[in-house]
Amino acid sequence: MIKSKIFDDLIEVLEELDLEYTENFSVEIPNNVEHGDFSSNVALLNAKLNKMAPRDLAEKFVEIFAKKRYYKKVEIAGPGFINFKLANSVFHKNLIDIVEKKKKFAASKHGKKQRILLEFISANPTGPLNVVSARAGAFGDTLASIMRHVGYDVFTEFYVNDAGNQVDILAESLELRYRELHGERIDEFPPEAYHGEYLKDLASQLNSAEGSKLFHCTENDRMEKMRNFALKKIQAMQYESLERFGVHFNNWMSERKLRKDGILEEALSYLAEAGCTYEKDEAIWFNSSQFGDIKDRVLIKADGNPTYLVPDIAYHITKYNRAYDVLIDVLGPDHHGHISKLRAAMKALELDASKLEVVYLQHINLIQNGEVVKMSKRAGRIVTLNDLIDEVGKDAARYFFIDRKPSAHLDFDMELAKKQSSENPVFYCQYAYARINSIMKKAKKAKISLKDFDTKNLRKLNKDEELRLIKKMLELKSILIGAAEHREPHRLSGYLHELAGMFHKYYAKYHIIDEKRIEMTQARLYLCSAVKNVIGLALDLMGISTPQKM
RNA sequence: GCGCCAAUAGCUCAGUUGGAUAGAGCAACGGAUUUCUAAUCCGUAGGUCAGGGGUUCGAAUCCCUUUUGGCGUGCCA
Numbered sequence: 001m002i003k004s005k006i007f008d009d010l011i012e013v014l015e016e017l018d019l020e021y022t023e024n025f026s027v028e029i030p031n032n033v034e035h036g037d038f039s040s041n042v043a044l045l046n047a048k049l050n051k052m053a054p055r056d057l058a059e060k061f062v063e064i065f066a067k068k069r070y071y072k073k074v075e076i077a078g079p080g081f082i083n084f085k086l087a088n089s090v091f092h093k094n095l096i097d098i099v100e101k102k103k104k105f106a107a108s109k110h111g112k113k114q115r116i117l118l119e120f121i122s123a124n125p126t127g128p129l130n131v132v133s134a135r136a137g138a139f140g141d142t143l144a145s146i147m148r149h150v151g152y153d154v155f156t157e158f159y160v161n162d163a164g165n166q167v168d169i170l171a172e173s174l175e176l177r178y179r180e181l182h183g184e185r186i187d188e189f190p191p192e193a194y195h196g197e198y199l200k201d202l203a204s205q206l207n208s209a210e211g212s213k214l215f216h217c218t219e220n221d222r223m224e225k226m227r228n229f230a231l232k233k234i235q236a237m238q239y240e241s242l243e244r245f246g247v248h249f250n251n252w253m254s255e256r257k258l259r260k261d262g263i264l265e266e267a268l269s270y271l272a273e274a275g276c277t278y279e280k281d282e283a284i285w286f287n288s289s290q291f292g293d294i295k296d297r298v299l300i301k302a303d304g305n306p307t308y309l310v311p312d313i314a315y316h317i318t319k320y321n322r323a324y325d326v327l328i329d330v331l332g333p334d335h336h337g338h339i340s341k342l343r344a345a346m347k348a349l350e351l352d353a354s355k356l357e358v359v360y361l362q363h364i365n366l367i368q369n370g371e372v373v374k375m376s377k378r379a380g381r382i383v384t385l386n387d388l389i390d391e392v393g394k395d396a397a398r399y400f401f402i403d404r405k406p407s408a409h410l411d412f413d414m415e416l417a418k419k420q421s422s423e424n425p426v427f428y429c430q431y432a433y434a435r436i437n438s439i440m441k442k443a444k445k446a447k448i449s450l451k452d453f454d455t456k457n458l459r460k461l462n463k464d465e466e467l468r469l470i471k472k473m474l475e476l477k478s479i480l481i482g483a484a485e486h487r488e489p490h491r492l493s494g495y496l497h498e499l500a501g502m503f504h505k506y507y508a509k510y511h512i513i514d515e516k517r518i519e520m521t522q523a524r525l526y527l528c529s530a531v532k533n534v535i536g537l538a539l540d541l542m543g544i545s546t547p548q549k550m
Numbered sequence: 551g552c553g554c555c556a557a558u559a560g561c562u563c564a565g566u567u568g569g570a571u572a573g574a575g576c577a578a579c580g581g582a583u584u585u586c587u588a589a590u591c592c593g594u595a596g597g598u599c600a601g602g603g604g605u606u607c608g609a610a611u612c613c614c615u616u617u618u619g620g621c622g623u624g625c626c627a
Contacts, residue, residue, distance in 0.1 A: 031571095044607070079569090079607060164626095166626080283625055285625095298624090301625040307626085309627095312627090333555070333620075333621055336555075337553080408563080411561095423577095425575070431589055432590095435586085439587095442586045446586095486566085494564060501574085501575095513586055550587080
């Protein structure tokens with residue numbers, strides 16, 4: 001990596017000059033091209049330590065660096081920045097690396113194989129996945145890919161709340177629809193019930209499988225059947241939607257199974273043993289306020305049932321037991337009140353709460369014809385993940401969800417996502433990829449190939465645009481590391497959009513194929529193949545397709 | 551009331567551990583096609599980085615404060 005080479009060279013000079021120094025300085029790619037390929041604030045940060053003026057210190061660096069062949073030009077600028085222009089050959093050498101590493105380009109061992117448990121979506125299995133889950137899905141899946149690429153050992157998990165109150169309500173809702181099918185008039189569908197159309201479908205499926213048989217069994221048996229049937233079908237629905245969306249999990253963790261395994265009781269007994277529970281008003285409480293929560297929380301309700309907090313604590317204990325280094329929960333914005341309770345529980349159990357990390361995804365507005373699409377779960381009026389994929393396609397949906405900082409609200413413009421033009425960033429990026437492919441095809445027709453290409457001829461790549469393209473591609477490695485560390489996949493989509501733009505501009509300005517200048521053509525084709533590789537890699541990581549032709 | 555998140559161009563948003571003249575895209579306006587895909591490109595215009603104070607060589611970025619918006623603060627999940 002070029003940056004670290006410059007960094008090391010700077011350290012070497014600091015040593016050579018026998019100066020006091022901090023390694024806190026940076027080597028960066030300046031915003032302004034006139035400031036060179038790289039720039040460092042090393043003199044600014046170390047001037048005071050050596051009682052020198054920053055520019056004077058910088059001067060000493062320049063003298064030494066001027067003798068190194070790696071650098072074409074080293075200058076002092078502004079208050080004492082040192083700007084570096086590198087020899088073209090440095091970029092050419094790195095270009096070969098991009099092409100040869102293929103899909104492993106920009107991979108690194110940065111994550112040191114840290115074991116990460118990444119939990120996302122974890123929607124209730126009470127209905128089809130909605131757009132909130134869609135954002136979480138695109139986000140989580142892409143983050144996992146990026147983190148794996150930079151050397152983390154990531155395990156993804158979907159936690160299924162297939163037990164408890166909501167599931168009972170689901171079963172009751174299904175029963176009502178089932179009764180309707182058998183001619184019963186349901187005057188008032190309870191407001192807390194699930195109103196969506198999908199339950200009518202499920203009821204009729206259930207009816208064709210069982211007929212009226214279910215009326216003849218005991219209420220308990222009937223409800224159990226309702227529950228099982230609904231859960232099975234809805235989970236299958238969710239699974240299929242996610243398959244369509246290209247989102248996969250290493251594991252689907254069932255709350256029911258946790259309950260069966262007695263983990264809830266275990267969690268409760270741990271808390272009791274730690275002396276963190278007490279009884280009040282016929283309920284059992286957790287003294288979470290002792291552990292940073294704003295108030296104590298109920299664990300077991302007066303009716304004897306656990307609150308949702310208990311299985312959640314239990315589930316998180318299993319995460320700790322599975323020996324991960326970092327636990328990442330991706331949550332919706334309405335859950336941030338929840339995490340303080342969970343953290344409190346981890347502290348109470350003397351588990352390392354600093355391992356538990358939460359990413360909050362902010363709200364989504366779907367915008368159609370310039371207006372926010374109003375959704376109401378109660379009325380069963382929601383836009384599902386399937387609707388969205390039908391409407392705008394997987395690629396656009398994923399891109400739009402990824403291309404926004406997680407902490408920011410997201411306005412999803414449905415019209416824009418459908419547009420097949422440069423206004424639509426996903427098409428813009430894919431088009432760059434397809435365009436390179438068509439250049440390759442044309443080269444093949446002209447019988448120009450890279451088989452007999454001597455990489456010495458890469459020196460023909462001496463245009464600013466060409467060197468900048470290479471430089472841009474070399475940035476990918478640190479972009480991915482930043483995206484992984486900060487849990488911000490949008491850095492990758494932003495990068496991709498910029499790279500695609502640079503290529504389109506280059507394409508418009510220079511002709512790649514010139515049958516009279518074979519070596520030049522080959523060098524440019526080589527550059528194109530590198531760009532194709534990098535764009536393809538970025539799209540792969542985001543789970544977006546790479547069309548050969550558009 | 552308390553807590554979390556946000557506020558950057560007309561709109562949607564970037565802005566890396568604090569760096570040089572705050573950037574894209576869209577919309578607006580003006581241009582480019584004998585060409586490997588014009589699904590593209592070039593140019594013009596657009597800003598009190600919500601307001602105020604502080605920290606320092608340097609602040610959109612860090613700290614304090616005010617304002618505005620979203621959410622949370624259930625024996626719902």
